[in-house]
Amino acid sequence: MTEKENKHLYALVGKNISYSFSRGYFTKKFEKLDLEDHKYINFDIQSIHELPQKIKENKKRLKGMNVTIPYKLEVFNFLDRIDKKALKVGAVNTIKISKKGRLKGYNTDVYGFKKSLKPLLKKNHKKALILGTGGASKAVAFVFETLEIKYKQVSRTPEGKKQISYSDITEEMMSSYHLIVNCTPLGTHPNIENCPDIPYEFISSKHLLYDLIYNPTETTFLKKGKEKGATIKNGLEMLELQAEKAWEIWNED
Structure with a gap:
């Protein structure tokens, strides 16, 4: 198994997010916990409609995503399930991906x-x-x-x-x-x-x-x-x- 295939992958979904807090935070966290098979990347997309392709490209490894500006509302249409609290809030900033590849949205903000x-x-x-x-x-x-x-x-x-x-x-x-x-x-x-x-x-x-x-x-x-x-x-x-x-x-x- 190659290093690439062995990764537990997480990502931030946003637009113009090179500054990304999340990538830096989780990269340090994985190093601290000695999780060498974990990696955090950016899905820097110009339209939310690019998201399914990003997920498809990383399907085997992708475990979860964070969502930032401007997609916390638009991402609703791409989820299989939404947590009750996130539904009440009307915004999603965290997505969990099940073993079957189903996407569930949460709000941790x-x-x-x-x-x-x-x-x-x-x-x-x-x-x-x-x-x-x-x-x-x-x-x-x-x-x-x-x-x-x-x-x-x-x-x-x-x-x-x-x-x-x-x-x-x-x-x-x-x-x-x-x-x-x-x-x-x-x-x-x-x-x-x-x-x-x-x-x-x-x-x-x-x-x-x-x-x-x-x-x-x-x-x-x-x-x-x-x-x-x-x-x-x-x-x-x-x-x-x-x-x-x-x-x-x-x-x-």
Whole structure:
């Protein structure tokens, strides 16, 4: 049996993901655990419709996948089964592949976000603004619902009652919405000068700013909050926690 055939293969499904947290994290993990027959690669695809071919090419070895921007919603149509929680969230970021080659979707972002957020919450964090409406924002919204935190989603193109536009964020709103989570890619390396367009002048020490971005460790969004005395948190711990949960799922019988 060749080395190639002997691999337990895992992959990250995404678009323009050369920066990939997951590949680096799991490569180090496999080295630490002395799992020489395990390998983690990127499926960097321009369309979700390329995914079946990627799976087919690696059918014998592929055990599991992570899913990132922009496919956490689109991947639903390519799964055989979806975990109940992922179905409620409306986004999948982890896929387990059975021995028969069936794909089951899970959401481990919920676990990672909730566990990393809870130690920072204070009594005044009763209302939140979620910046962005993509797959990651769905996990954040789900966590807020379980924690009974009221929230509004902020979008450049708002739809429905729960969504508002950036121009709708007033001083009055900022004075009661003390938890702000950035789920947009704005500020990600290399475009580190970018940040969501919110009225930072109304941020105070009562605010908690959480950015799902981990590179750079302190985004412009977080820096602006820190300057106003807010508590800040980046997305690295969430990513590590969700990765460990994914590993747990892949290794369940």
